[in-house]
Amino acid sequence: MARIGLVGYGSMAEMIALRLLRDQQITEHDLFIDTRTRGERLQALLSEYPSVHVDSLEEWAETCSLIFICVPPLYVLETKQRLDSFINEKTHIVSIAAGVPLQALEEGSDTAVSRYIPALTSEVKAGVSLIVHGGTVSSAQKNHLNERLSAFGTVREIEEDNLDAASNLTSSAPGLIAALFEEFALSAVKNSHLSKEEAFEFLVHSLYGTGKLLLEKQITFQETLTRVATKGGITGEGADVIRSAAPAMFDEVFEKTLEKYRNLSENVKSRM
Numbered sequence: 001m002a003r004i005g006l007v008g009y010g011s012m013a014e015m016i017a018l019r020l021l022r023d024q025q026i027t028e029h030d031l032f033i034d035t036r037t038r039g040e041r042l043q044a045l046l047s048e049y050p051s052v053h054v055d056s057l058e059e060w061a062e063t064c065s066l067i068f069i070c071v072p073p074l075y076v077l078e079t080k081q082r083l084d085s086f087i088n089e090k091t092h093i094v095s096i097a098a099g100v101p102l103q104a105l106e107e108g109s110d111t112a113v114s115r116y117i118p119a120l121t122s123e124v125k126a127g128v129s130l131i132v133h134g135g136t137v138s139s140a141q142k143n144h145l146n147e148r149l150s151a152f153g154t155v156r157e158i159e160e161d162n163l164d165a166a167s168n169l170t171s172s173a174p175g176l177i178a179a180l181f182e183e184f185a186l187s188a189v190k191n192s193h194l195s196k197e198e199a200f201e202f203l204v205h206s207l208y209g210t211g212k213l214l215l216e217k218q219i220t221f222q223e224t225l226t227r228v229a230t231k232g233g234i235t236g237e238g239a240d241v242i243r244s245a246a247p248a249m250f251d252e253v254f255e256k257t258l259e260k261y262r263n264l265s266e267n268v269k270s271r272m
Helices: 011-022 040-048 057-063 073-084 102-106 120-124 139-152 160-169 173-190 196-217 221-228 234-270
Strands: 004-007 031-034 066-069 092-095 112-117 128-133 154-157
Touching: 004 011, 004 057, 011 031, 011 040, 011 120, 011 139, 031 057, 057 073, 066 073, 066 139, 073 092, 073 102, 073 234, 092 139, 102 112, 112 139, 112 160, 120 173, 128 139, 128 160, 139 154, 160 173, 160 234, 173 196, 196 221, 221 234
Parallel strands: 004 031, 004 066, 066 092, 092 112, 128 154
Antiparallel strands: 112 128
């Protein structure tokens, strides 16, 4: 079985490691980790999978065919430079960082490079993983990566120009959805005698059921609304309020987040 390396071990690296191991995409003997911190997250992994190798990337990089760079964006290029001395044409480097374009990752190297944007929902083998491949990634390497990422849910290859906006709908979506529907639940509490726990329970089950309905029945948002809302009814009244107020809010969400992506990318490029 091919060896896989992780550089950095934050929450997303933990999710990647555990999903690969639990889905038997890799054995613990073939997983290598380089991390500066050896806190509770890493100790929990090693207590369950004691044969995972934890060592400097210089000790194992040349033996791994697939390496995930899981460090913060401003440290990605520095990490890539560390790797360059130990990898070859068979190595596939995958960065999970936002704001680090392929152009920067490919600078000064012919190594196969891809960008992968994970999602928290991958913990439960759901959601969409976004992939953008560099020009030197072979078909075999693409297939190998897609096979590994099948443990995480749905894999979608997209154009890099769309990656930031799409990340709002995948990687960032659980957080944005949580922020939005927490306010919905709290408003129910303010306008009733429901407890916070009751409101959250009701809404979480409604979210789960709605998502399942959309996926399994292959219906649209509009079709869902039409089935629930009767003309002149209560649901339609609430939907009208949302459709009046929400567009400006979501436009601002994209304006602010895409600006943040641009600033981060410029900051990364300035360090090249």
